Amino acid sequence: MERRFGFRARTDFGVVAREGTLSAHCRAVELSSTGIVLDRGHPVQPRDERILIPLELRLPERHRTIRAIGRHVRSFGSRQCLKFIRIHDADRLSLAEHLDLCHLRGTPLS
Numbered sequence: 001m002e003r004r005f006g007f008r009a010r011t012d013f014g015v016v017a018r019e020g021t022l023s024a025h026c027r028a029v030e031l032s033s034t035g036i037v038l039d040r041g042h043p044v045q046p047r048d049e050r051i052l053i054p055l056e057l058r059l060p061e062r063h064r065t066i067r068a069i070g071r072h073v074r075s076f077g078s079r080q081c082l083k084f085i086r087i088h089d090a091d092r093l094s095l096a097e098h099l100d101l102c103h104l105r106g107t108p109l110s
Contacts, residue, residue, distance in 0.1 A: 008032035009102040018054040033095045035083040036070065044075035053082060059098050066091040
């Protein structure tokens with residue numbers, strides 16, 4: 001059974017997933033204050049499924065990058081689901097504000 005602790009919405013903004021010394025540029029396609037779904041732009045490979053993935057989220061309404069660490073949950077096709085395991089409380093609030101803006105723009109929350 002899947003448990004959700006907050007609202008989520010479809011979105012579209014840039015995310016950088018760190019892979020050691022390399023960086024993968026992805027798109028966020030769904031977001032909640034507890035996790036994110038990334039579109040990797042190619043089928044997810046086993047190397048993309050590391051347990052912990054440092055992330056840089058570039059919300060369109062913020063000048064500062066949000067840094068977080070995500071834990072791989074699952075993947076399908078080019079999409080990868082991550083749960084945030086380390087993110088500052090203020091940044092989690094920024095994600096909730098982004099969800100509010102998505103809702104005001106007409107994006108349904110689920």
